[in-house]
Amino acid sequence: MLSQKTSLVGRLQTHFATKLPTGVLLPARSIHKRYVGSLAKRRRRQVEEDTRQDVRVNGQVSELSLKNSAGQAGQDLGVLPPNASASARKTASYSTTPLLDGPATAVIDAAGPTTRTDDLGVDEDEGFDATRTPDWDPWNDPKVVEALRQQEIPVLEELTSSTHIIINDGFLPEADARALRGVFERRFADPRVIHPERFLWDYWHVPDQYTLVRTQAQVYFPEELYQSLEDALLTYGESQLGCRAISPIWMSYYVDGCVQELHCDNPHGPFAFVLSLTQDWDQREFTGGETMIMQQGVLNYWRSYEPRKGLEMQQLVTRVPAPFNRLTVFDPRFPHGVRQVHGTRDPRKGRLVLHGWFTEPMPFFQGPLDPADAEEALNGGLAPLWDALEGISGLITGTLIVRVHISGRSGSVTDLQWLADTLVEVPNHDRAAAEALLEGRVLPRLRALVHNEVHDCMTAIIFPTVPSGEDSVLTYPIIFE
Numbered sequence: 001m002l003s004q005k006t007s008l009v010g011r012l013q014t015h016f017a018t019k020l021p022t023g024v025l026l027p028a029r030s031i032h033k034r035y036v037g038s039l040a041k042r043r044r045r046q047v048e049e050d051t052r053q054d055v056r057v058n059g060q061v062s063e064l065s066l067k068n069s070a071g072q073a074g075q076d077l078g079v080l081p082p083n084a085s086a087s088a089r090k091t092a093s094y095s096t097t098p099l100l101d102g103p104a105t106a107v108i109d110a111a112g113p114t115t116r117t118d119d120l121g122v123d124e125d126e127g128f129d130a131t132r133t134p135d136w137d138p139w140n141d142p143k144v145v146e147a148l149r150q151q152e153i154p155v156l157e158e159l160t161s162s163t164h165i166i167i168n169d170g171f172l173p174e175a176d177a178r179a180l181r182g183v184f185e186r187r188f189a190d191p192r193v194i195h196p197e198r199f200l201w202d203y204w205h206v207p208d209q210y211t212l213v214r215t216q217a218q219v220y221f222p223e224e225l226y227q228s229l230e231d232a233l234l235t236y237g238e239s240q241l242g243c244r245a246i247s248p249i250w251m252s253y254y255v256d257g258c259v260q261e262l263h264c265d266n267p268h269g270p271f272a273f274v275l276s277l278t279q280d281w282d283q284r285e286f287t288g289g290e291t292m293i294m295q296q297g298v299l300n301y302w303r304s305y306e307p308r309k310g311l312e313m314q315q316l317v318t319r320v321p322a323p324f325n326r327l328t329v330f331d332p333r334f335p336h337g338v339r340q341v342h343g344t345r346d347p348r349k350g351r352l353v354l355h356g357w358f359t360e361p362m363p364f365f366q367g368p369l370d371p372a373d374a375e376e377a378l379n380g381g382l383a384p385l386w387d388a389l390e391g392i393s394g395l396i397t398g399t400l401i402v403r404v405h406i407s408g409r410s411g412s413v414t415d416l417q418w419l420a421d422t423l424v425e426v427p428n429h430d431r432a433a434a435e436a437l438l439e440g441r442v443l444p445r446l447r448a449l450v451h452n453e454v455h456d457c458m459t460a461i462i463f464p465t466v467p468s469g470e471d472s473v474l475t476y477p478i479i480f481e
């Protein structure tokens, strides 16, 4: 099965992929690596969004229509071992780069148009027309899928859904969130009292793009309090997203007129975060202030264009409110911003958020298995994967993070979890895939192809055993740039 799929991807090859070393295990934590893992492509290409969208939700979500994708990445992660001190993992230096770049994640409600299912021009005795324009999506066409099934052509299934927005309510222990908020409150309590902490703020204004007031959390907060914040974010990033570092944490407040116009933070890292310290969101004395993230349907507009249907704000952007202690994680490649705040000029009544990016996705082991001992098995086991994936470089972009459980007694992989999946197929993949389809073997939906290749290769690896017989865990990010 693997060789069949491998030759299939060979058919799709249009670009050359550069492999980053796969033997990078437990690298120096202070080194910034945006894309660590396995695949990096030389050229950046326009993103085409998958038509499926979903949202992961931990806790209560209001004001959003969300689908809960239980069982998806990030919901079933174990506790880190005691030796994995979060503070030891932090990324040290402050970047002078402003907010232009950032990680992000995806969310959301699929309010976009539905996939066309009629007028496909495909019927059973006609075969498939590989010359169709890229807006034809055969993999979402029930007629196509049914025809393939009737011909007993295997249809690869996706093994996990893409997720571009993740919402975690009640992220910090309540006391920590209140303590952070308390520092801010106290320093603004009496505008007539002057003290050094009043002067820590930067009014950041980039005409027509950003207007907000920001500071760096590490400078602003007392050390112990800051450390608990950083530890919570680092622990989350590592356990839920396979990211071993965060960017310096910004804190920004938004009063009347503050805004972030649409932008994309592609270079900063695979996931962005926004942790709200905004008080009383539901009784707030301003309008706006939600994170707005463009919807998949807009990024894929012509595929589902409907001449008789108008669209309004709610079908174009997802608005994520910022109630107190909500952590929103999103895919920063999606155009996004912050809706302009209108109303209060009092910082204590405005929007207050901590924000930044989860960075350094990289392979790491937890447990007794020594990475140096495992390296040979890992690199050997993944070699066929790189061969297979090289063929689709340029046709898919995003981050896939997998975690495998390794038996200490047998060395075999006993479980595989998908921690995160932001893979999207880029334009023209349909045509290339349809050409391959004419070979009559498999329905090569690229996301599904990647999932299956990764699954098959990862679970076939036999690692060295360990004397104690205890199990280990390997977290492995794969980045398609």
Ligand SMILES: O=C(O)CCC(=O)C(=O)O
Pocket (backbone or CB within 6 Å): 099, 100, 101, 102, 260, 265, 274, 290, 291, 292, 336, 337, 338, 353, 355, 356
């Ligand atoms: O505050 C937000 O909701 C988004 C922040 C953001 O996009 C950024 O800082 O780049």
Ligand SMILES: [Fe+2]
Pocket (backbone or CB within 6 Å): 099, 100, 101, 102, 263, 264, 265, 272, 332, 336
């Ligand atoms: Fe951003």
